[in-house]
Amino acid sequence: MNSVVSKNSASAKINYSKYTQRKTNFGLGLLILIILCSVWAVSVGPIHIGVKDIIKSIFGKAAGSESSLVIINMRLPAIVAAIVAGFGLAISGAVMQIVLRNPLGSPFTLGISQGAAFGAAVSIVFLGTGVIQSNFGDAVVVNNLTVTTIGSFLGALAGTITIVMLAKWRDLSPEAVILAGIAMSSLFNAGTMLVECFATDTEVASIVFWLFGDVTRASWGQINIMSGVVLTGFIYFMLNRWNYNALESGEETAKGLGVNTETTRIVGMIVSSLIAAVTVSFLGIIGFIGLLAPHITRRIIGNDNRFLLPVSGLMGALILLVSSTLSRILIHPAILPVGIITSFLGAPLFLYILARRRR
Amino acid sequence: MILEVRDIAFSYGKIPILSHINLEVEKGKVISVLGVNGAGKSTLLKCINGILKVQSGKILINGKEISKMSRTEIAREISYVPQRSEAPFITVFDAVLLGRKPYIKWDATKKDIEITRNVLKMLDIEKLSLRYVTELSGGEFQKVVIARALVQQPKLMLLDEPTNSLDIKNQFEVMDIIKRISRVHNIASVVVMHDINLALRFSDGFVLMKEGKIFASGGIEVITSENVESVYGIPVTVEKINGHILVEPIYQTSLEKAFLSMHYG
Numbered sequence: 001m002n003s004v005v006s007k008n009s010a011s012a013k014i015n016y017s018k019y020t021q022r023k024t025n026f027g028l029g030l031l032i033l034i035i036l037c038s039v040w041a042v043s044v045g046p047i048h049i050g051v052k053d054i055i056k057s058i059f060g061k062a063a064g065s066e067s068s069l070v071i072i073n074m075r076l077p078a079i080v081a082a083i084v085a086g087f088g089l090a091i092s093g094a095v096m097q098i099v100l101r102n103p104l105g106s107p108f109t110l111g112i113s114q115g116a117a118f119g120a121a122v123s124i125v126f127l128g129t130g131v132i133q134s135n136f137g138d139a140v141v142v143n144n145l146t147v148t149t150i151g152s153f154l155g156a157l158a159g160t161i162t163i164v165m166l167a168k169w170r171d172l173s174p175e176a177v178i179l180a181g182i183a184m185s186s187l188f189n190a191g192t193m194l195v196e197c198f199a200t201d202t203e204v205a206s207i208v209f210w211l212f213g214d215v216t217r218a219s220w221g222q223i224n225i226m227s228g229v230v231l232t233g234f235i236y237f238m239l240n241r242w243n244y245n246a247l248e249s250g251e252e253t254a255k256g257l258g259v260n261t262e263t264t265r266i267v268g269m270i271v272s273s274l275i276a277a278v279t280v281s282f283l284g285i286i287g288f289i290g291l292l293a294p295h296i297t298r299r300i301i302g303n304d305n306r307f308l309l310p311v312s313g314l315m316g317a318l319i320l321l322v323s324s325t326l327s328r329i330l331i332h333p334a335i336l337p338v339g340i341i342t343s344f345l346g347a348p349l350f351l352y353i354l355a356r357r358r359r
Numbered sequence: 360m361i362l363e364v365r366d367i368a369f370s371y372g373k374i375p376i377l378s379h380i381n382l383e384v385e386k387g388k389v390i391s392v393l394g395v396n397g398a399g400k401s402t403l404l405k406c407i408n409g410i411l412k413v414q415s416g417k418i419l420i421n422g423k424e425i426s427k428m429s430r431t432e433i434a435r436e437i438s439y440v441p442q443r444s445e446a447p448f449i450t451v452f453d454a455v456l457l458g459r460k461p462y463i464k465w466d467a468t469k470k471d472i473e474i475t476r477n478v479l480k481m482l483d484i485e486k487l488s489l490r491y492v493t494e495l496s497g498g499e500f501q502k503v504v505i506a507r508a509l510v511q512q513p514k515l516m517l518l519d520e521p522t523n524s525l526d527i528k529n530q531f532e533v534m535d536i537i538k539r540i541s542r543v544h545n546i547a548s549v550v551v552m553h554d555i556n557l558a559l560r561f562s563d564g565f566v567l568m569k570e571g572k573i574f575a576s577g578g579i580e581v582i583t584s585e586n587v588e589s590v591y592g593i594p595v596t597v598e599k600i601n602g603h604i605l606v607e608p609i610y611q612t613s614l615e616k617a618f619l620s621m622h623y624g
Contacts, residue, residue: 015488016489019450026386065548067444245449245453245457246457248445248447248455249446252405253439253441255410256439257458257511258429258431258433258435291466299447303448325458
């Protein structure tokens with residue numbers, strides 16, 4: 001690899017900027033794919049909508065028409081939710097992998113998503129914050145969004161704190177951290193099932209909603225909150241990208257380079273679980289994105305977090321966008337939970353990546 | 360004096376690791392820290408750059424007290440090369456550029472890139488720039504780690520067993536680099552060493568540590584057979600061969616002992 005490297009400094013200079021440019025180009029390529037897939041996602045579904053109508057509706061030239069209503073109220077929110085949640089889950093997973101020094105770190109594998117679902121379940125059943133409304137398909141509406149989200153976030157935080165404390169104070173090995181995550185997932189799953197025993201049929205339906213992720217259920221208000229959290233988290237992560245690069249060269253090297261490693265790890269975990277918690281509380285559990293997107297991206301552009309974080313985010317957005325669109329059209333007219341698609345796509349692809357791993 | 364260590368003590372809980380450590384290091388000098396495993400050599404380096412907080416005493420770098428400086432401020436004065444560094448999946452150029460971390464505000468500037476390029480050139484590893492760190496040999500990787508320590512533009516470098524697990528040619532190359540940059544850039548280097556003879560070849564001063572204390576320190580005159588024997592616990596001879604002072608252990612292996620007892624009954 002890179003066997004043709006010139007000896008004189010002028011061409012080494014060009015090579016380095018060319019090399020970083022390649023990574024930027026890859027990110028731009030993903031962005032273009034996301035835009036193209038969004039157009040595809042708007043047009044496909046029970047009602048086919050042509051490109052002309054899409055442009056008209058988005059620029060408000062077809063207000064009140066059927067296609068405009070479908071686009072603005074149904075398809076566009078699902079697309080934006082998929083992009084934002086995919087981006088958020090991917091950067092959240094990438095940062096967890098860095099701060100825990102563990103390639104298997106993700107909200108899903110560490111039991112944080114399950115914690116969020118458990119928190120939501122407790123809130124729905126014991127605080128009565130969830131009801132089912134049959135307005136469109138089997139849509140579920142949570143009537144007290146704030147309380148359910150807080151419940152979900154506290155559940156996620158309980159999972160996070162346990163993992164961080166075990167990793168830090170008992171000095172667990174990376175393998176043990178993942179085992180702890182599995183234990184936490186089982187515990188939260190059991191907790192959720194226990195809560196279901198005390199729930200009415202309607203409440204059970206609401207809980208099941210948390211367990212099967214679906215991007216088509218997000219409202220514009222929820223999308224705005226989610227976007228705010230993901231964007232803030234992304235900015236925080238980007239401000240720390242050099243710290244993360246230092247952490248990946250070893251704990252002591254990072255300290256020697258001036259990084260306050262404990263703070264960087266703990267705040268990183270908290271911010272990434274906040275992103276996971278908000279996403280799960282609005283869309284339910286969507287597995288594998290946090291694992292899959294960063295790992296595919298690492299394989300292609302390497303571990304440099306200056307590029308890895310934004311490009312993983314775009315990769316996650318693309319994967320969730322494509323999965324959620326497929327979930328709408330595969331067994332039309334029913335809508336599959338997108339979590340099923342991401343796992344069906346993700347697990348085999350992940351195994352394939354591991355199988356051909358050289359290092 | 361660029362580094363002054365004044366009567367420091369450090370313990371892990373109730374187990375004392377270091378006590379009554381006094382040390383002064385001048386600019387441009389290479390100081391080797393010698394002693395058996397567990398004598399407190401690595402702990403001393405970690406205390407000097409503030410990764411471990413000393414319980415008593417003072418450490419001054421360039422006249423400033425370490426305990427009153429932030430991690431970034433320390434990183435601009437001292438670079439630290441731990442015993443084990445990890446190799447992430449990034450290129451050599453990026454791995455070395457990371458040494459500019461204490462100076463980087465939002466992103467690496469042209470100056471940071473230029474400094475990195477110059478250091479790579481100086482250590483003659485420029486041709487590796489775009490290779491992945493994970494693909495390097497042990498000797499190449501060690502040079503990358505030292506290059507990273509250099510782009511920090513420190514006044515003091517702390518290196519923990521930099522020649523560990525390197526072949527003899529790479530051991531000499533790495534020590535030669537450390538010596539040369541210390542001279543040329545007027546940087547002080549404190550190096551934990553296991554190979555006494557390699558230390559003798561490249562160091563200006565020696566610190567012999569035993570059981571968390573400094574047993575002896577100074578120039579070549581402290582390397583006597585008596586001192587080395589009490590620090591390492593095995594008899595040695597100190598001889599001059601081809602103009603170099605060499606320490607040779609007088610140690611009978613169990614096989615040799617058995618062989619000798621057979622002969623002489």
